[in-house]
Amino acid sequence: MTEQQLSVDLKELLALKEELSQKNSTIKDLENQLQESNLIFDTILDGSLAGYWDWHIQKDYEYMSPRFKQMFGYEDNELPNKPESWQKIIHPDDLESLYEVFDLHVKSKGKIPFNKEARYYHKDSSIVWVYCMGQVIEWDKNGEPVRAVGCHVDITALTGANELLEHRNTELEQFVYLASHDLQEPLRTVSSFASILARKYADNLDEKGLEYLDFIIDGSDRMTDLIRSLLDHSRTGKDAEISKVNMNNVLVTIQNDLNVLIREKKVTIQSAFLPIIDAYNVELKLLLQNLIKNAIKFQEKDVEPIININATLKETHWEFSVRDNGIGIPSDKLDDIFVIFRRLHSRSVYEGTGIGLAHCKKITELHKGNIWVESTLGAGSCFYFTIPL
Ligand code: ADP
Numbered sequence: 001m002t003e004q005q006l007s008v009d010l011k012e013l014l015a016l017k018e019e020l021s022q023k024n025s026t027i028k029d030l031e032n033q034l035q036e037s038n039l040i041f042d043t044i045l046d047g048s049l050a051g052y053w054d055w056h057i058q059k060d061y062e063y064m065s066p067r068f069k070q071m072f073g074y075e076d077n078e079l080p081n082k083p084e085s086w087q088k089i090i091h092p093d094d095l096e097s098l099y100e101v102f103d104l105h106v107k108s109k110g111k112i113p114f115n116k117e118a119r120y121y122h123k124d125s126s127i128v129w130v131y132c133m134g135q136v137i138e139w140d141k142n143g144e145p146v147r148a149v150g151c152h153v154d155i156t157a158l159t160g161a162n163e164l165l166e167h168r169n170t171e172l173e174q175f176v177y178l179a180s181h182d183l184q185e186p187l188r189t190v191s192s193f194a195s196i197l198a199r200k201y202a203d204n205l206d207e208k209g210l211e212y213l214d215f216i217i218d219g220s221d222r223m224t225d226l227i228r229s230l231l232d233h234s235r236t237g238k239d240a241e242i243s244k245v246n247m248n249n250v251l252v253t254i255q256n257d258l259n260v261l262i263r264e265k266k267v268t269i270q271s272a273f274l275p276i277i278d279a280y281n282v283e284l285k286l287l288l289q290n291l292i293k294n295a296i297k298f299q300e301k302d303v304e305p306i307i308n309i310n311a312t313l314k315e316t317h318w319e320f321s322v323r324d325n326g327i328g329i330p331s332d333k334l335d336d337i338f339v340i341f342r343r344l345h346s347r348s349v350y351e352g353t354g355i356g357l358a359h360c361k362k363i364t365e366l367h368k369g370n371i372w373v374e375s376t377l378g379a380g381s382c383f384y385f386t387i388p389l
Contacts, residue, residue: 042067052151053134055083058144062086071130071154073123091119091127098132106145110136112315114148117155129159177234180227187227191220222353229355232286233340236359237366240280247274247288247320250281251309254289258296267296271309275318277387279367284387287363288322290356291383295324297350298381317369317386328377338371360385 042065051068055061062083066076072089079085087095098116105114115133122128134150194216202210251271255262262269269292288309295307308323329337329344336342340358343350357371364371364385375381 050151050153053086053149055134055148055150056146057148058140058146060084068152071152072120072128086120089121091121094118102148106136108315109139109143114150117159127156128154129156131155173234176230180230180234183223183227187220187223190216191224194220226353226355229353229359233355233359233362236283236362237280240283240366242278243281244276245279245281245284246276247284247311250274250285250288254285254292257289258292261293261296265296265299266304268304268306269309270307272311274309274311274320275313277318278389279387280363283363283366287360287385288320290360291322291385294356294383295322295326295381297352298324298326300327314386317388319384319386321382321384323380323382325380328379329373329375329381330377331375334373334375337373 051065051071053065053068054063060082062085063081064079064085069076069079072079090098094116095118098118101116102114104112113133114135115131117129117131120128120130130152132150132152134148136145136148138145138147140146194213198213198217202213205213248271251269251274255269261267292307292309296305299305303325306325308321310321310323312319312321333344337344338357338361341354342358343352343354360383361371364387367387369386369388371383371385373381373383
């Protein structure tokens, strides 16, 4: 080897060394950045009371962050990084339902989100409520899940507040129930004496007296209506049981019950073939009936109501719709109308108590569904409600 060749090789070697050291420092920089991001990530998760997990499904390995374990009173080394560790401390009922949601997530190829509330046992035996969210991030070529990641948020404090709120709500409902129940008795007295007065003493009253009597009878009739609706509203879901409900039969029963009104107003009801669903029978009939009655009521004079009833199967629920050709609803009132006693018209134009849609909302919530409306003023409205599968 000549001296010249040697010097060329040495130069190349030096250049290579320089390049290597530059790459090394880039790697060091990247590592530092990664460490910093991990630190930020951990700090944010710690601040938000969240722990995270990284589950290698086919290897029976699951990394659980120290915060995750701490949430249930364990040190990092006390819970091995295996799925078995959390499966042992989760409430058995919630283990089953968590797997059901995970299976749905897998079957839908990740389209249905994997999130669920669950109870865990703390090391001191108390219950810890967590909100678990996750997602499969890797699939094998057979479409089986390989890796899923997610986090757990401690919601025990929130759940406590919720329970308190539910308790207050129940108390309020009991109050409404008792108050309306007790109001029935004096109201019955007013109604029956007003009709006795009308029957036996009408001849003794002058025109003004008869007019006042009419007001009393009309007022007590309305109050009877209002109290009956309030009682129905506060009783919703009490003692009710889920059963198989054939929505076609429900619709036929409603049409029979409203037969007189339907004929008088020349109503056309068109309906698709409706499904059989798991639901609270009585409540669901009331819900559909309220929507149909409103579709008949909120019409311009002399317009013959046409009502379309439909059901569409979605991924997680049935979506029902009741469409009318009525007066429509202003776009800024589409949410308001579901609030109890909220009405858009005076009673002299359209009769009503303002309880119907609030009741519909309560019934859909009882089924863990939703209700909303789309509408065009002057052209008609379409009410939608969902019932989970
Ligand atoms: P009510 O029918 O006793 O007035 P609801 O709670 O059923 O009470 O309805 C609240 C309000 O929503 C009604 O007063 C009316 O203004 C509006 N609304 C409900 N259904 C319809 C409909 N199909 N078309 C137009 N407006 C409607």
